[in-house]
Amino acid sequence: MRKIFQKTLVAALILGSIGVSAQSKRDLDNYRYTDKRGVNVFEAPKTLDSNFDGLKVRLGGSFALQYQGISHENSGSVRLQPIGANFNLATANLDIDVALYDGVSMHLRTFLSSRHHHETYVKGGYLQVNKLDFIKEGFMEDFMKYTTIKVGHMENNYGDAHFRRTDNAQSLHNPFVGNLIMDSYTTEVGAEVLVRKNGFIGMVGVTNGKLNQSVEKTEETLADGTYEEGRSGGASFLAKLGYDKQINNDLRIRITGSMYNTGYVPNSYLYAADRAGSRYYGVMIAADAASDDFRSGRYNPNLKNSISAIMFNPFIKYKGLEFFGTVETATGKATAELEDRTANQLAGELIYRFGKNENLYIGGRYNMVDAEDMTHGDIEIKRSQLVAGWYMTNNILMKMEYVNQKYEGFGATSTLEQGKFNGVILEAAISF
Template sequence: MRKIFQKTLATALILGSIGVSAQSNRDLDNYRYTDKRGVNVFEAPKTTESGFDGLKVRFGGASTLQFQGISHENSESVRLQPIGSNFNLATANLDIDVALYDGVRMHLRTFLSSRHHHETYVKGGYFQIDKLDFIKEGFMEDFMNYTTIKIGHMENNYGDAHFRRSDNAQTMHNPFVGNLIMDSYTTEVGAEVLVQKNGFIGMLGITNGKLNQSVDKSEEELSPGIYEEGSSGGASFLAKLGYDKQINSDLRVRITGSIYNTGYVPNSYLYAADRAGSRYYGVMIAADAAGDDFRSGRYNPNLKNSISAIMFNPFIKYKGLEFFGTIETASGKATAELEDRTANQLAAELIYRFGKNENLYIGGRYNAVDSEDMTHGDIAIKRSQLVAGWFMTNNILMKMEYVNQKYEGFGATSTLNEGKFNGVILEAAISF
């Protein structure tokens, strides 16, 4: 089976290279580009113009390589594994986007190489519907002029921070190297309805609340509404409201508020779903750990079975200067807990883009988390990042980041007790 898969993948890559060389126009309708053109784009743009002229397959991908020079330390109550300066595992993505019909397309992303899964696996995919002409020409046209429907096992549209994060090898849209400390991101099976009109944004969505899909319900119900992990119960609800407007040629303003809520799921992965792993390799991991903690450098409040999360994101861009903020609070608990716990996150980014077509930038980010941790009580994590970037072309980005992260409130038996790490990462990214 493995050989068959490898041959299938090799065939797809060959066909993809042929498709890329043969396509004189790789543009798709209502599509966020994976190269520099997708920077500061959030939801896929919505237009009524159509460029559909038959079935069209767009093969694309991304590759990222890092050189990491980070050191770490703690109170030495638990010894850390030694780390040095060297290259990290190169990561790679394969994207397939298909225009199936006028106003209907498919997206599929596969991680060819990632920190957690060195083998190839599918991240997820979805159908995006911008017209209902496949039912009847002009069907609900007035409504669909402003509406996008997405259905699939996909990255859920909670908050705006996930549009600026690194998605394995797709790092082109992230001005920094690392994602947020509480990296709110998950892929679940569901549907979203997005309306964009005159700058106003509204979205409603529902998912089954599961990262790992299964119909298995072998565990018996323990009590009304409570199931063991692995059961098939649970659902999650999403909503977003916002406003995004280019006020004039110099000024753009966007602000959104989002919510993600589930009354009960067997296992919520909102802050633990990124199987591609953290961008800071090997940091704060115990010397006797059995393997690589691919989430190193991040924090999961472990609101495992019940969670309500709210995120506000302001974005302001004036000429080359841009500000992006994140204000987030999440509350919930694991089944065994009697009371809800709360985790809060604050992040502020300031980026200045300059040069020809803003191909150069410098910036900084401050990110702080405070949480009622299930094991350690009240804890805090603080991170500062400084970055410089150069778009050599629309498809090639070089970054250099300095990061400094500190941990407070973790117990003496924790690897994070009086912990901190800092250093420099160089990242080279290609996306097409």
């Protein structure tokens, strides 16, 4: 543990020294800022103005630390591990963004320390193209005036909730400490084409549907005990339609609908791909568990081999008051299942930002999931969150959250039978 802390501390000091020595001229074209300026920004902005004057590397990062005071309980049929109040392991990210050419950039994010992987590993990266001048000056400029192309092993642009979630140590864009119960987020190899004009948004994408990349084929056991060679992969398709407009100085409205669909994949990770782990450490885990359940507090409907998911997200901001909602339904199954199952999610959050440059905020979120669980049948999970936050600077955020979560419908063999947890988390976050 001492080595992990030392490595994280050294990385944070290196990142900090880089940030201090390179504050001037760090901004890139078509870039979503990782600090407070990126709050309520969804897709990276598109501008026709260019500041490109040669290859430029922007090093940045994030650091987050929580003090957790949460208690949990259940029916008692399965004993829970005791948990108390203390600090969690600090998390850290390293971001490398490169302006490669006029209108062409690269992004790479590495997790230096996280709940699940204490060791350093790459989350993903992509090439972003806003101009095709590298082919020929002015090539398809009428089309590219409104178009952004992304290619890589990257976070899928399914829904709008993933733009407000905490990404390991990158916490400044999330007004809360925890993400949604069904945390729809995954990184897959693919490409997306995004078109924006006069406030209208359209996106189509395709990926190979795999979190863990491999050329190996699956092997399926037949009823007579023999084996049948399966497939090495499948494909996932994404689409998004929406409208985002600053109506006047006080009012902004955005509403989008998104879909994610796979015909077949060896293992779908849409609700289980975040290897950084949940912010609610140690909750609802059995006392005799062999290891930490790094997804504790979340729910994965485990639609393993085929899935069709749809998400609607309204966002309204009037002066300092903002509302963001999530309406989501996902249907699918594992190959061995005879019928599809469905999981539904509703979430609504209301935030009021005030003070100088809206550097203070208070808010609440209600999140509910009802699903046809593969093991327990019909289940329901309800969560309430209250939060207060303070942007000390554009790069430093302090927030305190009270969370209360309850489980219904889980059987006697589950740690979640009549389960609930509640308490307070304080989080300090830095991003630059």
